[in-house]
Every structure is written in structure tokens, then in C-alpha cells.
Amino acid sequence: MIRYVVDGHNTIHSVSRYLELLDRDYPACLRTLIADCADYCDSRSVKIVLVFDGNPPFDLPEGGGGLSVLFSGKGRDADALVAEKAVPPKSTTVVTNDGNLKRLTGSTGCKLMSPEAFSELIAPPVRSGGGRNSERRKRRGLTGQEVSWWKREMEEELKKKRER
Numbered sequence: 001m002i003r004y005v006v007d008g009h010n011t012i013h014s015v016s017r018y019l020e021l022l023d024r025d026y027p028a029c030l031r032t033l034i035a036d037c038a039d040y041c042d043s044r045s046v047k048i049v050l051v052f053d054g055n056p057p058f059d060l061p062e063g064g065g066g067l068s069v070l071f072s073g074k075g076r077d078a079d080a081l082v083a084e085k086a087v088p089p090k091s092t093t094v095v096t097n098d099g100n101l102k103r104l105t106g107s108t109g110c111k112l113m114s115p116e117a118f119s120e121l122i123a124p125p126v127r128s129g130g131g132r133n134s135e136r137r138k139r140r141g142l143t144g145q146e147v148s149w150w151k152r153e154m155e156e157e158l159k160k161k162r163e164r
Helices: 008-014 016-024 026-043 078-085 099-106 115-122 132-139 144-163
Strands: 002-007 046-052 067-071 092-095 111-113
Touching: 002 008, 002 078, 002 115, 008 016, 008 026, 008 046, 008 115, 016 026, 026 046, 026 067, 026 115, 046 078, 067 078, 078 099, 092 099, 099 111, 111 115
Parallel strands: 002 046, 002 092, 046 067, 092 111
Antiparallel strands: none
């Protein structure tokens, strides 16, 4: 099985699709990358470990499928967590443009991929002209993670209403 360990913030800052959204709405930017990774896991036999610096700005949806979303927490560097999760190296591709992280994980035998190439892999650009790819995107429903997240959001809102 193919396994990717993704330096999340490095990917966001390297791919224009995410960078444009980051300028307007940081949580939405993270959710978009998470959703793209979840969709890719749902459509392929792959595992993705998506690692971000710091703490999450929102409650993470329930795990499921081949996607794991991790935040390094306060006082811990995400690069160390990426390196830790890049084991076993022979079956792992690390996604980053960070030179130090590339040297660290590449020296252990991990394959390396740029965030730009990874983005093309998980969320190829939608081409005009109604091709097969755009049809598939139109028919796509919510992923299991998205359903869990929305369900929890709605339950919280209903609970707030009842308490009023």
C-alpha cells in the first residue's frame, strides 16, 4: 500500500490553490486540504498522514479510511512528527519542500515528493469542457469524515438551542 506523510503547512504555502484560500480563511484552507486528502484516500488504496504545526483551529472530524490528521501541539515541531511518522521508510513518500526535512527523511530511505506534485495527484485541476474528471467531481457526495463533522456540528447547535 502506498503511504504518504505530508508536511501540511509546507503544502499549503507551496500550492496556489491553498495559498489563495489561506489569505481569506485559515480554517477553510485546512479543511480543503483535509477534504482533498480524504477524497483521494476514499478513491484509492492509499494511506495519508497529514501533519500540521501547532494546535487545530477547529475540532477534527472522526478519523476513518486511510487519512490521519495530526497536529504537533504547542512546543513541538511538525518536522519532528513528520520524521517520526515516516517509518517504515521503504514504503513511505514524504511530501515537503522543506530542505532540512527532505535531507532528514530522504537519508533514511523515504521517497520524496513536492507539494505541487502531490496536489496534482490528489486534486487535479478541473478542466473546462465537461470532461470525465469534472463529471466525477459533480457527482461526488460527502465523505465519511465530512458526514461525521457535519453531524457533530448539527448536534452541537441543537444542544445549544435546547439549553436556551
